[in-house]
Every structure is written in C-alpha cells, then in structure tokens.
Amino acid sequence: MAFIYSFLISFLINVGHPADVPYSDLENAFASGNASSIVAMGKEKMLISIFDKEAAYSQSQATLVLKDFFSKKPATSFKFNFKGKESADGTFAIGVYTSKTENYRVTIHFKKIGTEFKIERLTIEKS
Numbered sequence: 001m002a003f004i005y006s007f008l009i010s011f012l013i014n015v016g017h018p019a020d021v022p023y024s025d026l027e028n029a030f031a032s033g034n035a036s037s038i039v040a041m042g043k044e045k046m047l048i049s050i051f052d053k054e055a056a057y058s059q060s061q062a063t064l065v066l067k068d069f070f071s072k073k074p075a076t077s078f079k080f081n082f083k084g085k086e087s088a089d090g091t092f093a094i095g096v097y098t099s100k101t102e103n104y105r106v107t108i109h110f111k112k113i114g115t116e117f118k119i120e121r122l123t124i125e126k127s
Contacts, residue, residue, distance in 0.1 A: 020117070021086065021093070021110055022041055023080055023093065025037065026038065026041065026095075027078050027080060030075060030078035031077055031078040033071075033074060033075050035063045035064075035066035035070060038066060038122075039059050039062045039066065042118055042120070042122075043119065044058065045058060046059070046119055046122060047121040047122070048062055048121075049121075049122070050069055050124045051124070051125065073097075073099040075098065075099060076099060077096075078095055078106070079095060080094070081095060081096055088112060090109065090110045090112045091112075091117065092109045092110065093107075093108050094106070094108075095108070096127065097124065103126075104125060105126075106122070107121075107125075108122050
C-alpha cells in the first residue's frame with residue numbers, strides 16, 4: 001500500500017501543471033523594452049506586424065525587429081487591458097504600450113503548445 005501511495009504522490013508531483021499565459025512577464029518586458037525576453041516567450045517563427053509591416057521572423061530576427069522599435073519608441077509603460085479566455089488552442093490579449101509621445105495598441109495571439117502558451121503573432125499599431 002505504501003508503494004502505491006508513494007507512486008501516486010510521485011506521479012502527481014512530476015506531472016506538469018498547465019502553464020498560465022505569462023502576462024506579468026510580458027508586461028515587464030514591454031515596459032523595459034526587453035525584446036529578448038518577449039521573443040523567448042514565442043514560437044520558433046513568429047508573425048510580427050509593426051505599423052502594417054508584417055512578416056514571419058525567426059527568433060533572432062524578431063529580437064532585432066523589436067529592439068529597433070523599442071529604440072525608436074522607448075517605453076514609459078505597458079499594461080494589458082484585455083485578456084481573452086484561455087482554450088485548448090490558445091488565447092489572445094490586448095495591451096497599451098506608451099512611449100513619451102504616443103500610445104500603441106499591442107495585440108498578442110498565443111498558441112498552446114503542450115502545456116505552454118507561446119506567442120504566435122504580435123501586432124503593434126498606433127492607437
């Protein structure tokens with residue numbers, strides 16, 4: 001009986017719990033202009049659209065594209081104002097990125113891969 005109990009406890013500990021969408025990590029990364037952290041939360045290939053210029057980028061390319069945006073429009077704040085319902089397929093969220101002079105709408109679509117939510121598409125547009 002002790003063996004079965006130990007096995008069940010071990011199994012429950014080792015089974016991964018489904019990951020939540022990393023909203024707070026993304027808010028911090030956007031607010032600090034940390035392109036590498038944002039891209040690390042994405043798929044191997046991400047669709048990025050900034051001011052209607054859209055393309056699929058590898059993680060290294062996506063990092064460069066976001067670094068360029070952050071250098072031209074440094075953040076003063078970032079906050080999600082809508083978080084979609086999580087499903088087996090994924091979810092999306094909408095946030096406001098504020099620079100010194102303008103606000104931008106950021107839409108992020110997540111795809112659920114295994115137990116993790118990964119960024120599949122990121123759109124930045126003027127509010």
